[in-house]
Amino acid sequence: MRAQISIEVALMTGMAILVIVSLVNIQFERFNMARELGEAGEARMIGTLIAGAINNAYANGEGFQVYLSPEQVNFTRLGEVEKMYGLGVELPITINNTAREIVIRRNTTKTGGGIWSVEVPIIPNNVVRRDPSAEYPELTVRNNGTNILIYADAAHITTVS
Amino acid sequence: MKILKNCGGQVSIEFIILVGAIMIMVVAVFPYITRANELSKAHAAARDGATFAAGMRGMGYRADDVNELPPGIVKITKVEMVNVGSKGNRTHYQFNIHILAPEYMIDDPTCTKSSVGVSVIRQALKYVCYSFYGDWSRDECTPFNVNTTRYYFTATCTFE
Numbered sequence: 001m002r003a004q005i006s007i008e009v010a011l012m013t014g015m016a017i018l019v020i021v022s023l024v025n026i027q028f029e030r031f032n033m034a035r036e037l038g039e040a041g042e043a044r045m046i047g048t049l050i051a052g053a054i055n056n057a058y059a060n061g062e063g064f065q066v067y068l069s070p071e072q073v074n075f076t077r078l079g080e081v082e083k084m085y086g087l088g089v090e091l092p093i094t095i096n097n098t099a100r101e102i103v104i105r106r107n108t109t110k111t112g113g114g115i116w117s118v119e120v121p122i123i124p125n126n127v128v129r130r131d132p133s134a135e136y137p138e139l140t141v142r143n144n145g146t147n148i149l150i151y152a153d154a155a156h157i158t159t160v161s
Numbered sequence: 162m163k164i165l166k167n168c169g170g171q172v173s174i175e176f177i178i179l180v181g182a183i184m185i186m187v188v189a190v191f192p193y194i195t196r197a198n199e200l201s202k203a204h205a206a207a208r209d210g211a212t213f214a215a216g217m218r219g220m221g222y223r224a225d226d227v228n229e230l231p232p233g234i235v236k237i238t239k240v241e242m243v244n245v246g247s248k249g250n251r252t253h254y255q256f257n258i259h260i261l262a263p264e265y266m267i268d269d270p271t272c273t274k275s276s277v278g279v280s281v282i283r284q285a286l287k288y289v290c291y292s293f294y295g296d297w298s299r300d301e302c303t304p305f306n307v308n309t310t311r312y313y314f315t316a317t318c319t320f321e
Contacts, residue, residue, distance in 0.1 A: 022202045025292045033213045044220050116222040
């Protein structure tokens with residue numbers, strides 16, 4: 001009788017394990033999906049934030065400048081792929097002057113998505129990157145009357161014509 | 162004492178018969194449960210993948226080899242799993258994904274050729290692949306189908 005019960009228990013346990021194991025993958029998928037969508041939204045918001053600064057500097061004319069602090073745009077956090085706090089954005093972020101857009105590329109290969117990119121439109125087509133300085137720390141956007149200058153490390157932001 | 166002994170023996174025989182019957186039932190039903198579980202898992206995964214792609218597309222994201230589109234509201238209204246016959250020794254199931262997207266995002270009226278449709282189908286099948294293998298890219302999985310021991314999954318879509 002004891003043997004009879006233990007066989008039944010083994011069968012039931014087997015079934016339970018089967019169901020649980022199949023649910024684990026679904027659970028991971030859903031976790032990854034929620035994380036990816038959240039990070040993707042945040043990454044796009046960063047693009048919108050930079051685009052807003054560029055457009056403001058352009059619209060307000062010579063001498064106008066906007067400073068985006070590390071609390072607003074944290075490149076370490078942006079570029080981090082593995083850790084939970086990271087956004088998985090491929091750096092440098094590209095500002096395409098010809099297409100008048102900021103291109104944000106996200107590496108989602110760990111969740112099967114490959115490289116996904118999003119383009120945030122900007123108004124000016126004369127954005128030029130400069131190395132940050134004590135006077136203009138990263139990430140400052142300034143209108144010098146001729147161009148829109150964006151002070152950022154070359155590893156963080158690049159401009160193409 | 163004698164009566165008690167007899168009674169104990171009677172109960173244990175009944176119990177053995179009952180447990181035996183339950184065991185036979187469990188063993189008989191086990192393969193069906195396994196298959197139903199696999200199909201339900203695949204269906205849930207396809208829905209998750211399609212929803213993920215719709216969310217990403219909605220935000221304006223796109224894969225490298227897919228056309229750029231403006232952001233907009235993309236919704237997955239229904240994901241049906243239809244048995245469409247067999248492929249070799251596997252049962253062929255097709256996911257019919259119904260997508261609701263604004264006109265300006267529909268770059269081809271044939272859903273399976275449109276940028277949104279391609280993203281949704283690919284991602285749905287990737288999630289199905291992961292649900293079976295715990296891996297996003299396997300030889301058994303292509304952008305157009307997923308092979309498992311018992312099933313062959315494909316996906317198609319329609320705009321609503």
